[in-house]
Amino acid sequence: MGPASLDEALVAAAQGGSAEAFSRLVERHQQALRAFLRRTCGDWAQADDLAQETFLAAWSRIGRLKAGASVRAWLCGIGYNKHLSAVRSAGRERARASVYEADRETTQDALPEDRLALERAMAGLPQEQRACVALCLAAEFSHAEAAEALGMPLGTVKSHVSRGRARLLQALGVCDDAS
Amino acid sequence: MQADDRLKALFAHDEPLMRDPAFATAVMERVMRRRFLEDVALLCVVSLVGGAVFWVVWPTLQPALVAVSQGLAPALGAFAMAICAMVILGGRPSSDLGLGT
Numbered sequence: 001m002g003p004a005s006l007d008e009a010l011v012a013a014a015q016g017g018s019a020e021a022f023s024r025l026v027e028r029h030q031q032a033l034r035a036f037l038r039r040t041c042g043d044w045a046q047a048d049d050l051a052q053e054t055f056l057a058a059w060s061r062i063g064r065l066k067a068g069a070s071v072r073a074w075l076c077g078i079g080y081n082k083h084l085s086a087v088r089s090a091g092r093e094r095a096r097a098s099v100y101e102a103d104r105e106t107t108q109d110a111l112p113e114d115r116l117a118l119e120r121a122m123a124g125l126p127q128e129q130r131a132c133v134a135l136c137l138a139a140e141f142s143h144a145e146a147a148e149a150l151g152m153p154l155g156t157v158k159s160h161v162s163r164g165r166a167r168l169l170q171a172l173g174v175c176d177d178a179s
Numbered sequence: 180m181q182a183d184d185r186l187k188a189l190f191a192h193d194e195p196l197m198r199d200p201a202f203a204t205a206v207m208e209r210v211m212r213r214r215f216l217e218d219v220a221l222l223c224v225v226s227l228v229g230g231a232v233f234w235v236v237w238p239t240l241q242p243a244l245v246a247v248s249q250g251l252a253p254a255l256g257a258f259a260m261a262i263c264a265m266v267i268l269g270g271r272p273s274s275d276l277g278l279g280t
Contacts, residue, residue, distance in 0.1 A: 017271070019210065026203045034195040034202070048202065055206045056213060118189045137183065138190035165186070172189075174182045 003028075007071045014062050022062065025071060026055055032139060033075045039134035040083055042123050050086065054079040073141065073149040080131055080150055087127070114172050121171035125164050128152065132160035133168065218271060 007028070013021030033054060037047035057078050065074055122130055131150055135141040136157070141149065147157045169176050195202070233240070 019207065019214070022210065023203060023207050026206050027198065030199055030202055030206075031195050031197050035193050038193045038195070039190065051202075052206050052209060056209055059210045059213070115189055115192055118186070134190075137186055138193070165183075168186060169182050172185070174185055176182055 008067060011062065011065055011071060012067070014059075015065070022059055025058075029072055029075050030055075032072050033079050036076050036131075036134050036139055037079050037083060039122060039138055040080065040127075040131050042119070046086075050079060050082045053082050057082070070145060070148070073145050076135060076139075076141075077149040077151065084127070117171050117173075118168060121168045124171075125167060128156075129160040129164040132157050133164035136161045137165060137168075 007025070010021045010025050010028075014025060030051065034048060034051045037050050037054075038044050041047045041050065054075060058075055061078075065071070122133070125133065128150070132146055132152075135146040135149060136143060143154055143157050143161065146152075146161075147154045150157065152160075166176065
């Protein structure tokens with residue numbers, strides 16, 4: 001059984017009320033979701049909290065997931081909305097940016113220079129651009145899959161990825177071999 | 180695509196573990212807690228609605244029940260016990276009541 005058909009079988013079982021099937025979905029997709037949220041939030045602890053919230057919401061809404069839909073994209077979409085809600089409701093974007101910077105300061109010695117540069121550049125990207133970059137450049141989502149997950153038009157995703165990529169490469173001092 | 184490969188390699192440092200039982204357990208604990216609360220809420224609602232219905236129909240129901248209770252009481256008692264055992268030992272109240280997951 002391939003990954004997609006295994007997901008489909010697990011989703012069908014979870015829609016029937018199987019907590020065990022849902023638990024397997026959590027195991028299979030936690031890495032992708034948490035990685036996406038870490039890159040989008042910048043704050044790993046908060047990203048993990050949001051990932052837990054995302055799975056809770058997914059459990060409640062699993063009945064709405066259509067057969068054959070990408071579970072990974074669906075989860076990332078819920079996670080992204082949770083992230084946006086957290087940012088909006090508490091007006092924490094500035095606070096988070098300062099926490100993000102503070103975190104970087106404390107771990108600066110342990111991180112290679114270009115990782116630091118990448119994280120700083122990611123933190124400097126606009127919210128939507130960061131999410132597109134996190135999905136398409138870091139997690140190998142197709143543009144269409146990212147557009148579906150984030151609820152954005154395909155062209156917008158392409159443009160966010162292209163601009164974000166250019167800014168990251170510039171921050172790293174890497175020559176853009178695609179242009 | 181050297182530039183993209185380099186970006187990908189740098190992003191790889193953010194990846195959590197492929198298997199993280201502690202995280203999965205924490206999520207499932209919260210899921211089960213929510214499920215339990217949903218069950219409790221459902222049972223409360225069913226009890227309240229059932230109580231209200233009985234309160235409304237009791238004046239009509241009582242004479243009829245008295246009339247048939249002599250004959251049906253043992254059978255109804257056994258049936259009620261079977262339902263209780265099924266709910267406690269077997270499935271979940273929502274599915275047993277035919278209300279889905």
